Amino acid sequence: MKRRSLAAIAPYLWLLAFFLFPFLLVAKLSLSDQALAMPPYAPRLDLAAGVAGIASFLKALDLETYLRLASDRLYLVSYLSSLKFAAVGTVILLLIGYPMAYGMSRFPPAGRQALLMAVILPFWTSFLIRIYAWVAILKPQGLLNAALQGLGLPALSILNTETAVYLGLVYAYLPFMVLPLYAVLERQDPSLMEAAADLGASPLQAFWRVTFPISMPGVAAGALLCFIPMVGEFVIPDLLGGPGTLTLGRTLWTEFFANRDWPAASAVAIVMLVTLVAPLVFLQRRASTLAAAS
Amino acid sequence: MRPGPSLFNRIAVGLGLLFLYAPIVLLVVYSFNASKLVTVWGGFSTRWYQALLHDDQMLAAAWTTLRVGLASATVATVLGTLAAFALVRHPRFAGRTLFTGMIYAPLVLPEVILGLSLLLLFVSLGLPRGLWTVTIGHATLTLCYAAVVIQARLSSFDISLEEAAQDLGCTPTQAFLQVTLPNIAPAVAAAWMLAFTLSLDDLVVASFTSGPGATTLPMRIYSQVRLGVNPEINAVSTLLIGMVACGVIAAYVGQRRSTQRR
Numbered sequence: 001m002k003r004r005s006l007a008a009i010a011p012y013l014w015l016l017a018f019f020l021f022p023f024l025l026v027a028k029l030s031l032s033d034q035a036l037a038m039p040p041y042a043p044r045l046d047l048a049a050g051v052a053g054i055a056s057f058l059k060a061l062d063l064e065t066y067l068r069l070a071s072d073r074l075y076l077v078s079y080l081s082s083l084k085f086a087a088v089g090t091v092i093l094l095l096i097g098y099p100m101a102y103g104m105s106r107f108p109p110a111g112r113q114a115l116l117m118a119v120i121l122p123f124w125t126s127f128l129i130r131i132y133a134w135v136a137i138l139k140p141q142g143l144l145n146a147a148l149q150g151l152g153l154p155a156l157s158i159l160n161t162e163t164a165v166y167l168g169l170v171y172a173y174l175p176f177m178v179l180p181l182y183a184v185l186e187r188q189d190p191s192l193m194e195a196a197a198d199l200g201a202s203p204l205q206a207f208w209r210v211t212f213p214i215s216m217p218g219v220a221a222g223a224l225l226c227f228i229p230m231v232g233e234f235v236i237p238d239l240l241g242g243p244g245t246l247t248l249g250r251t252l253w254t255e256f257f258a259n260r261d262w263p264a265a266s267a268v269a270i271v272m273l274v275t276l277v278a279p280l281v282f283l284q285r286r287a288s289t290l291a292a293a294s
Numbered sequence: 295m296r297p298g299p300s301l302f303n304r305i306a307v308g309l310g311l312l313f314l315y316a317p318i319v320l321l322v323v324y325s326f327n328a329s330k331l332v333t334v335w336g337g338f339s340t341r342w343y344q345a346l347l348h349d350d351q352m353l354a355a356a357w358t359t360l361r362v363g364l365a366s367a368t369v370a371t372v373l374g375t376l377a378a379f380a381l382v383r384h385p386r387f388a389g390r391t392l393f394t395g396m397i398y399a400p401l402v403l404p405e406v407i408l409g410l411s412l413l414l415l416f417v418s419l420g421l422p423r424g425l426w427t428v429t430i431g432h433a434t435l436t437l438c439y440a441a442v443v444i445q446a447r448l449s450s451f452d453i454s455l456e457e458a459a460q461d462l463g464c465t466p467t468q469a470f471l472q473v474t475l476p477n478i479a480p481a482v483a484a485a486w487m488l489a490f491t492l493s494l495d496d497l498v499v500a501s502f503t504s505g506p507g508a509t510t511l512p513m514r515i516y517s518q519v520r521l522g523v524n525p526e527i528n529a530v531s532t533l534l535i536g537m538v539a540c541g542v543i544a545a546y547v548g549q550r551r552s553t554q555r556r
Contacts, residue, residue, distance in 0.1 A: 007379040008376065008377065008393060011377035011380070014434070018412065019434055103306040106300070115311075122315070124542050129515070129531040130317060132531065133317035133320065136523045232404020234406050249406045280403070
């Protein structure tokens with residue numbers, strides 16, 4: 001038994017070195033000052049100086065970058081709009097994904113397999129390319145407006161608006177919502193619905209009082225799987241949203257690549273991480289209960 | 295007996311699939327458009343594919359992406375297999391909670407965070423950024439996906455086969471290589487494919503961890519897309535989609551054959 005755990009050593013060390021340890025660097029850098037140098041920051045924590053270094057670090061600790069974040073409206077606006085995009089996007093995804101997953105689970109087994117494959121396949125094709133496809137559709141002289149013009153309808157300007165961002169989010173994350181919902185709905189015993197019908201429930205009542213409550217683990221898993229990455233989404237708001245569409249992912253990117261303000265970018269990352277810790281822990285609990293159930 | 299799909303069920307599924315596939319189909323169709331304008335159909339042509347062959351920057355980016363993908367997918371699959379093995383076969387070991395956390399978190403954590411943190415690591419180590427740093431970044435991101443895929447297969451694998459092999463005199467390593475690994479091989483192949491396509495696809499982690507001379511295909515596509523829609527991008531995208539679709543279908547057929555044989 002003892003030797004089996006040896007298998008964990010290599011991936012464990014890899015993840016400690018390239019996943020966990022770098023977070024500490026981000027946290028440390030978020031407390032540093034910006035500087036005109038390469039790399040463009042002045043470290044505040046000098047571990048080589050030992051206890052004295054840590055003491056002087058703590059004495060000079062002023063959370064300057066975080067205060068800057070709190071006082072600048074730009075960051076507050078992008079924080080709130082990121083949360084809004086993720087929350088509203090998750091609700092829209094549930095409204096579209098649930099009927100789809102439910103419909104899939106009603107098909108005979110062979111059809112279900114093919115449908116499942118059809119939902120997974122887009123996940124394998126490039127995310128960037130799928131978002132790019134929407135740029136070609138939505139742009140002012142794009143395919144959507146050409147089609148509308150052909151029908152004699154007025155043109156729409158959707159690209160560079162919040163609508164386009166929602167469209168992109170829903171499009172990109174739909175498989176992540178459908179799959180956990182489908183997994184739960186497919187397992188459900190059909191005799192439960194029959195029992196509800198025998199006891200006098202209408203199909204709609206049976207759905208609301210039996211099927212829907214049973215599918216809650218799938219709803220929670222799907223919602224978290226979509227919400228967490230959407231909070232930090234960069235590509236979709238950048239390509240489909242206008243210059244006024246501020247999100248945390250985009251602000252971090254701009255601070256880092258355009259403004260070369262590494263401490264600010266790090267502080268944004270830490271704020272994002274702190275926001276997402278609770279949903280992450282919740283998701284992991286869900287994942288283990290879902291895995292244990294199956 | 296489960297009732298068949300109602301009309302409402304069929305419409306919900308049909309519209310959902312239409313929504314998922316229409317943009318991809320349009321993109322592929324317009325990659326064969328002779329006209330440079332996206333909305334005007336100028337007849338069938340392969341001129342954008344020919345243009346690709348002469349686009350040296352695009353070809354270099356494709357070559358970089360291919361090398362990064364092959365290397366990172368292989369590292370990720372080896373580490374992912376080990377991680378899945380530890381997760382399934384060893385319910386308790388020191389730091390298991392932290393370990394599962396580190397396996398699951400990168401699946402959903404925004405990529406900007408992972409990209410930034412890896413970059414800071416490479417800068418603080420004084421490592422020159424390039425092909426290898428992108429490879430490490432992608433291996434870290436995709437090893438978690440690989441672990442999850444293999445874990446699903448490994449948890450349905452009958453452990454008594456492995457124990458029987460050990461009773462017959464195999465060492466645990468031999469038993470793993472000769473009994474377990476051939477059994478989970480389809481999942482290992484699927485995990486490699488997934489890791490490879492994710493690496494092929496990634497823009498964010500690559501942008502942070504790459505250096506001069508290591509521009510990947512998504513980075514190149516992204517910089518072109520920012521300038522506007524361009525039929526050449528449609529052509530590259532179609533090639534990528536075709537490649538991935540062939541790979542997925544091959545993996546699916548292979549997996550079906552291996553289950554039928556059993």
